[in-house]
Amino acid sequence: MSLTLRERSQDTLEVDGQRYHFYSLPRAAQQLGDISRLPKSMKVLLENLLRWQDGDSVTAEDIQALADWQKDAHANREIAYRPARVLMQDFTGVPAVVDLAAMREAVKRLGGDVSKVNPLSPVDLVIDHSVTVDHFGDDKAFAENVRLEMERNHERYVFLRWGQKAFNQFSVVPPGTGICHQVNLEYLGKAVWHQAQEGKEVAYPDTLVGTDSHTTMINALGVLGWGVGGIEAEAAMLGQPVSMLIPDVVGFKLTGKLRAGITATDLVLTVTQMLRKHGVVGKFVEFYGDGLDDLPLADRATIANMAPEYGATCGFFPIDGVTLGYMRLTGRSEEQVKLVEAYAKQQGLWRNTGDEPIFTSSLALDMASVEASLAGPKRPQDRVSLGDVPAAFRQSTELEVNHAQTAAKSVAYQEAGKQYHLEDGAVVIAAITSCTNTSNPSVLMAAGLLAKNALTAGLQRKPWVKASLAPGSKVVSDYLAAAQLTPYLNDLGFNLVGYGCTTCIGNSGPLPENIESAIKQGDLTVGAVLSGNRNFEGRIHPFVKTNWLASPPLVVAYALAGNMKVNLQTEPLGEDRNGKPVYLKDIWPSPEEIARAVQQVSTDMFRKEYAEVFEGTPEWQQIRVSEAATYDWDDESTYIRLSPFFDEMEKEPKPVAEIKGARILAMLGDSVTTDHISPAGSIKAESPAGRYLTEHGVERQDFNSYGSRRGNHEVMMRGTFANIRIRNEMVPGVEGGVTRHVPDNEQLDIYDAAMRYQQEGVPLAVIAGKEYGSGSSRDWAAKGPRLLGVRVVIAESFERIHRSNLIGMGILPLEFPQGVTRGSLKLTGDEQIDVENIADLKPGGKVNVTLTRQDGSKETLETRCRIDTGNELTYYRNDGILHYVIRNMLRH
Template sequence: MTQSLDSFKAKRTLQVGDKSYTYYSIPEAEKNGLTGVSKLPNSLKVVLENLLRFEDGRTVTKEDIQAIADWLGSRKSTHEIAYRPARVLMQDFTGVPAVVDLAAMRDAAVSLGGDPKKVNPLVPVDLVIDHSVMVDYFGTTSAFALNVEREYERNGERYEFLRWGQSAFDNFRAVPPGTGICHQVNLEYLAQTVWTKEENGETIAYPDTLVGTDSHTTMVNGLAVLGWGVGGIEAEAAMLGQPISMLIPEVVGFKLTGELADGITATDLVLTVVEMLRKQGVVGKFVEFYGPGLDNLSLEDEATIANMAPEYGATCGFFPVDGDTIKYLKATGREADRIALVEAYSKAQGMYRESGAAEPVFTDTLELDISNVVPSIAGPKRPQDRISLVDASEGFAKTMADEFKKAGEQGKRAAVEGRDHDLGNGDVVIAAITSCTNTSNPSVLIGAGLVARKALAKGLKVKPWVKTSLAPGSQVVTDYLEKADVQKDLDALGFNLTGYGCTTCIGNSGPLPEEISKSINDNDLVACSVLSGNRNFEGRVNPDVRANYLASPPLVVAYAIAGSLNINVATDALGEDQDGNPVYLKDIWPTTAEITDLIRSSITEEMFEERYGDVFKGDEHWQGIKVEGGMTYGWPAASTYVQNPPYFEGMTMEPTPLTDIEDAAVMGLFLDSITTDHISPAGAIKADSPAGEYLASHQVAAKDFNSFGSRRGNHQVMMRGTFGNIRIKNQMVPGVEGGYTMKDGQQRWIYDACMEYKDAGTPLVVFAGKEYGTGSSRDWAAKGTKLLGVRAVIAQSFERIHRSNLVGMGVLPFTFKEGESWQSHGIEGTEKVTILGVADLKPRQMVNIQVEFANGTKKDIEVLCRIDTEDELEYIKAGGILHYVLRNLVTS
């Protein structure tokens, strides 16, 4: 870090015990010209401190800092700033391609005559391998060990590559498989709330901030750590010292009052918050929680709410430092000096929340009395579609009629070969306690254990068609479930430990038993899943399961017992006890006091210290991986997991000038809410798809295809999977699901058509509706789009991360004027599209695109260029953000 110009004389010394820290004081800056900044939301104070510390007169100017104070006037801003997070967090699905890109950049640096060592993370990077374990085995005590064995069999090539990266790059640590989910490991161990760095003989203290290559990076905002998900492309640039260009955000204040009623879970609360904020509209905004209701929530409850910021559409959901933050840091075994610094620093900066203190100034506010929250689930395919539990069965009936056009078919049942039970519409075939959202929260996990205990005592069992699984976010969960003596109860119902990682929520639910899958598909049944996750998009959880519902872990257990969405679990009997009496949910539901008492007697600081004491060591599988390669990677030609991507082929030191887009063909017409899952699926690879055919041609057996998520280090697989979700609907091919388009009047695989267009030199465009690119921060949704030859995407609106990723890959994003759409302009997919003036584009400029229809008529449509900042324009001109960074590194 270069010495800050310190225009507002903010640099000060903070004494904490016998330690002295240098910091940039917001109260001092307020005295010296930044009038009123003590009233800022706490999340914006973190941004302000970042600018004060990095003021250099070039990337951060005095005017940039002043713009934060000026925000208080209108409570919004169009001012662009350069923000530098303290660190980067990755998971392996998104981390592997990021490390692949770094390795490819080293090769490219050599080709350009530069020093490959310059391609190296300049800020700390932690990669947690958590997305590769699949639920192949379940319902037995050996499930965990067998799934681990299978994980290493499938992912050996990827893990060898990551072990190389761990040794080849400075500032890069890998947390081995089987440790936990990256966000929970971050919350429980990696995050410090206040970060420190030794520089020029000083210890500098500053807020812990990060970006992550997973959208649920936001979870750590519950610990007052400002962080959010970015694409791997942006994360790589941040790793390599590039600031993140952003507009000063609007901050929506969400006031919480009251206290949760007895038996209401944090999951019920977060699903309510998601529904409210989606209706409010907070895409691209910060949300900050405040109010007396925070006094009645645990830090884990707050982390649950922060986790689902992507689901409510916000950049982040921030909770300020308060007494619970300090208690949590102590309870999870953080060092005493760090805890003392967090408290002293937060109070010195005016960032410590005290009950009864003046409320910050927000752009807008909304309020929830949490005592009104009721038991809830969300589904069947969007996290924001909350349903009160009492209305769930009725809601499923409506879904059957409206979504699946099967009104009146709830009673349809079919035989299951080789089993003594049948299967029907609405049956729950997957019940999964999974995901960072809930497995970080002891209240809902202990609650699930108590539901299991009480259910067993009544003689209840899980229905035989339900695939049950328990995949905690850290090993500490196993420790406290065992100490609370409820793991044995979960085991008895089939919720045995299946792995530590992101499983069902990411699509790693594993296959259903063959006979169950066959009955579903042969009889066109609408099977259901109930999972304690944050994502339930179409085609994500399991290809055989069409309706997916988010629920708390205790409700997951209840639905496994009920076995169907047709049963109203709030009022109907779940089953019968030993004497034939009906058993209802209320009979097995624990009180809040029961859960709290068990938490207090079961969770200790020593559990965290022991589990995280040697967290980077790994088990015997990890330690047995051979590390080969030096400064650059020796790309194995036969690998189907890791290949050198083509981004830098033919790259020169001078960028190729931008050209107009002339006579582009339309590759796709899409409706609203096309997710990054639709564009770049993470789940299973079908044998009869272009990706499956590619793997088969490389002698990979279908049982070893693994998932798209695991093969993100191989562009050949990922290109073939782009726009390949089994549930995506390209309106150019009406009534058809899957990765198809029309070319020359024929239905074709999108990949095959795109390659023919590329060979012919024909550029491509995509048209879409609202919220295009919603969901996970999946860089391959942009990378695949680029490699297929798409030059521009014209949508009604974009989700924040995906728009940024498209720009990072050199793909132009445009939005229609309010009230306009591809439908309103009569576009059918047979048109030619021309966009002139590309070489002279300016940020947020109105642009005319010319559409030539099949009958020869032409129409001009004015659209908004969604290159939002000057830095983004530089990335586009350079051919993408990685090209921009690499040229700078080679010439530095």
């Protein structure tokens, strides 16, 4: 019997006296053909297939197809990718652990062994999404916010502590430690993994999937990883391969260097705009070119982080000398660093100067051409040059401020006995926040130095600005303190508020009451400036209509200027003590100043902060939990409830039910994000979720956010499609989660209408435009519609992660024929929908959909099935991916 390619490619590598076994790409190439110009990211996938070749999920043909990709830089083939590990944050992680616990209940009910329900791949869950900026602007802010976080989230934290004990290969990084992506970059990521297998130490590339779309930040370290929905992540941790099509790879060539005064944030906003324009949805982006020789790893991380904003699956930087330097700086062992270098060079994964891989398409940027930029008012790809921000603010036709308004509005308000005026354009939130920039010492030091220079010049933050600093890890506090910049940031109100995502995910906390009242009184259009990656409508704060992404030093500058209509390039930020105007250029730190400050960052800081990364605060350690294999569910809990997804599940799947006479629950436009669909942000008292909490005895001040209650399906299904900015075209002129119940035409909250349809036994459909489900990976954007009774979504196009999540929850995604839209069909939302031959679905095949209009006339469309792979079809036929996994466990 001849040897498989996997067996033939086995080789060994000696590093510092330690022998590692590995699957050699050069050896495989002897049979596959020359792979030297395959993009490095594709070589990581190739090694993955080679190592997992089993003749079933991975065949010799799959491996050959990936090697042959070079011929036309495209391959229309499904592969099964098995990442080494899974990364979770707590908002998306809690429901995953709820599902694991519910799966144990289902296995128990069906007579199986509950101990089989365990992660089969290592899982790290970092609690980073639960801290809210309630307190700010003083030295007590951090302690107060952490205290409130522990109080509000006690039930969730008890549950996660139980999960940490109950499940194997599941570790939890406690609250108050850092953002999952930065902890991953600074500590968890290894670049090359190794593990004992059958008595051998096997080395292989570090790969992962994460339940946060910004998992891509780790690509900066040469680690292939991207965000998936919680549903896909659960499957990966339960040993299921991630089903994917061999991707196209877009090359992005970087040359030159950034000019003085230009930051990594300016660079990433430029890259994001270019790649969005180029079109990279569902594709890998790989950075190459000699500009990488001097591009610091923190700058690479800033670019890799924003892959979801430019639409790519990932933004990959190959391993090189810069990678090794960063690993040493952050305290990785010398043995690990040497292994990374030796393995990467042996496998052809090392970036050499002058490398020119084959790409599907490519584009280039001379970094010397980048200029100071923001992005706004509501999309991360809408880059605006610094001097053009006032015009962008005024010109946005979507802003109510421009509707037939002649004079600028101004509302007087009182604070500490003084009268101030709040105007249109006022900056009411200035937040140094989120993983994009808070991993980057150069922009954080620049912010601290700008604060120092501003105070020296006699400038102060405007009193209506809520300022905050939420670093990605404790190391940031250490190096700002070592550079003696913390006092200056504090003096401007940028006190530490917590180590977590805060403002970028909508945890900006309440504005002071007098500011909120003034905004409401004047119906003012105000702004938030944040160093984050997301600025969608309604995301940052319900009263803030325009949101602007900017570098940390520009966040500080806008806190000083106080208004988006100030041109920071030509107008003063304020006056010095002698009444002389002070301009941004007067206080912007020099490259030499920034470089001197960055030199304060030391390896000892990383070693100190990560020595006890899993320990947590005394409050965390004092949480007591049961030792039982199944969770002790509390029927009174409003945070953690046993999910109903497996209630009616049987050992064998039933045939897929036909979709007949479906009603349209919502008809939506283009670029509807998962923020619009999934419950996110604060819970309004008068909303269905607010009413549910009130009925269960929860006081309004204790509602917490939707994200913190993701472990309770009752809250989440009530908050699905409830975003304050969503526009359902069935109810023109109305914003928010409202629909019409057909045929009686009654206007209801979407949840209430869905429940009425369920009582009537009517299946539901959602109609949408282009890029349905863009934005963060949110499992509740698929779980919520499933619980509401949505069976099918028909859109012009889908964002990658959301499409697979819909299938993972047993919802059918269909695409309108080319050139056909809800507009061209003149849909009103009163139509009934029949989906034909649902039992004969084929990946990417044609599916006939019949529309029956109010007058009884019918029209049949040939839609495209967006179940793209055989694996996805298997999940759909099992009524979802988790049902499929449970049935597998019961069979073995």
